[in-house]
Amino acid sequence: MSDHFSLKTINHLQMKKLFRNSYLVYFFLLLTISCSKDNEDNGSENGTNPIPNQQLTGSSANDFLSASKYDKIAFEIVYVEGYKPSTTSINNLLSFFNELLHKPQGVTITERAIPSPGNGPYTIQEIVEIEKKNRTKFNNVNELALYAFFADSNYNTDNSTSVTLGTAYRNTSFVIFENTIIKQSNRPGAPSRPNLETAVLQHEFGHLLGLVDFGSDMQEDHLDKEHGFHCNVSTCLMFWQIESNLATSLLNGEIPKLDAHCLADLRANGGK
Ligand SMILES: [Zn+2]
Ligand SMILES: [Zn+2]
Numbered sequence: 001m002s003d004h005f006s007l008k009t010i011n012h013l014q015m016k017k018l019f020r021n022s023y024l025v026y027f028f029l030l031l032t033i034s035c036s037k038d039n040e041d042n043g044s045e046n047g048t049n050p051i052p053n054q055q056l057t058g059s060s061a062n063d064f065l066s067a068s069k070y071d072k073i074a075f076e077i078v079y080v081e082g083y084k085p086s087t088t089s090i091n092n093l094l095s096f097f098n099e100l101l102h103k104p105q106g107v108t109i110t111e112r113a114i115p116s117p118g119n120g121p122y123t124i125q126e127i128v129e130i131e132k133k134n135r136t137k138f139n140n141v142n143e144l145a146l147y148a149f150f151a152d153s154n155y156n157t158d159n160s161t162s163v164t165l166g167t168a169y170r171n172t173s174f175v176i177f178e179n180t181i182i183k184q185s186n187r188p189g190a191p192s193r194p195n196l197e198t199a200v201l202q203h204e205f206g207h208l209l210g211l212v213d214f215g216s217d218m219q220e221d222h223l224d225k226e227h228g229f230h231c232n233v234s235t236c237l238m239f240w241q242i243e244s245n246l247a248t249s250l251l252n253g254e255i256p257k258l259d260a261h262c263l264a265d266l267r268a269n270g271g272k
Contacts, residue, residue: 005140010199011157014171019059019145025027030135031179032038032128034151041212043244045139045140045141046138046140046141046172047138047140047145048137048138049136049138049139049141050132050135052138052139053135053138053139053145053147053170053171053172053173054170054171055121055170055171055172056170056171057168057169057170057207057208057214057215058171058208058209058210058214058215058216059171059210059215059231060144060171060172060215061092061095061208061209061210061216061269062210062215062216062270063099063144064101064144064146064208064209065101065102065209065216065266065269065270065271065272066101066269066270066271067103067104068104068153068270068272069142069144069209070103070139070142070143070144070158071102071103071105071142072103072104072106072107072108072142072143072144073097073101073106073107073143073144073145073148074104074108074110074140074143074145074146075107075108075109075110075138075146075148076112076136076137076145076146076148076173077090077109077110077111077112077148077150078111078112078113078114078130078134078135078147078148078149078150079111079112079113079114079116079149079150079154079178079181080114080116080117080150080151080152080178081106081113081114081115081116082111082184083150083151083152083178083179084111084113084150085176085178085197085201086148086193086194086197088194088198089194089197089198089201090106090109090201092194092198092201092202092255093198093201093205094107094109094201096202096205098157099272100266100271100272101271102270102271110136112134112145114134116152117152117268120151120152120153120154120179121154121156121158122151122153122154122155122156122177123156123170124167127149127151127167127169127175128169129216130149131147131149131170131173132182134149135147135173138209139172144172145172146172146173147172147173147174148173148174148175148176148201149174149175149176150175150176151174151175151176151177151178151179152178152179153177153179155177155180155265156179156182158180162183162241163180163227164177164180165181165184165196165200165242166201166204167179167204167205168198168204168205168207168208171208171215172208172256173204174204174207174208174236175196176200176201176204178197181186181193181196181197181264182194185197186205189204190251191247191250191251192253195253195254195255196242198235198248198255199237199242199246199250199255202237202255203222203237206237206258206262207229208240208267209265209269210265211229211231211238211258211261211262211265211266212224212229212231212238212262212265213265214229214231215267216265216266216269217256217265217268218261218265219261219265219268220236220261220264220265222259222261222262224240226241227240227241228240231259231261231262233259233261233262235249235256235258235259236256236257236261236262237255237256237257237259237262238258238259238262239256
């Protein structure tokens with residue numbers, strides 16, 4: 001174990017330097033959108049009512065993890081023309097579902113291209129508006145609806161040292177800033193696009209599963225309080241940024257994994 005650790009430390013230092021010279025990448029989680037009290041009056045799930053899918057991030061964690069209410073998922077992918085996610089990363093996300101979620105009736109995927117909304121860089125309000133115009137799948141009997149949008153521009157808070165790759169902004173919605181992923185992966189010394197895309201997809205979906213301590217209670221303390229509902233284990237998929245250890249594993253062609261703490265939280269909330 002100690003050999004392994006020191007080897008990692010060497011890699012870590014080399015790669016950290018490489019990344020420091022090129023770019024820093026941050027994940028971002030937005031938690032400010034929640035339902036109004038009025039909305040709670042209309043919770044009926046008939047496949048067309050959007051309200052059950054406009055709730056707080058993490059609040060459907062148990063619905064994703066267990067089969068007690070929903071035994072299948074309808075996954076709707078909307079992307080701007082030219083920004084379609086790779087088949088590899090979608091398949092990797094499906095494997096991630098399979099490893100963690102009790103969904104005996106499986107996952108149905110619908111993919112659809114839309115023209116550019118044309119108003120990037122996007123605010124989260126604009127991302128919400130795009131969902132309002134384009135999302136067609138909502139919770140139905142036994143079926144939990146999931147929505148992902150692949151944007152053609154970046155997030156409005158990006159700056160020269162940090163960029164946002166994705167955001168989980170509601171209970172069943174997340175956005176991937178695909179234009180940023182393409183830019184960040186298309187340069188020397190960067191992870192491949194499918195690997196970076198997979199890490200971001202799985203990380204954002206991890207927030208919909210209630211990680212960390214936001215929908216799935218912690219079994220042991222591993223919360224990185226400073227960076228808002230992330231894991232304090234620097235090698236974990238739910239660490240707050242891609243730098244150091246996560247950058248190293250991505251550059252080695254590996255997808256970062258959930259650590260034992262995060263896995264224990266998901267199991268305790270009904271997951272596999
Ligand atoms: Zn995050
Ligand atoms: Zn973790």
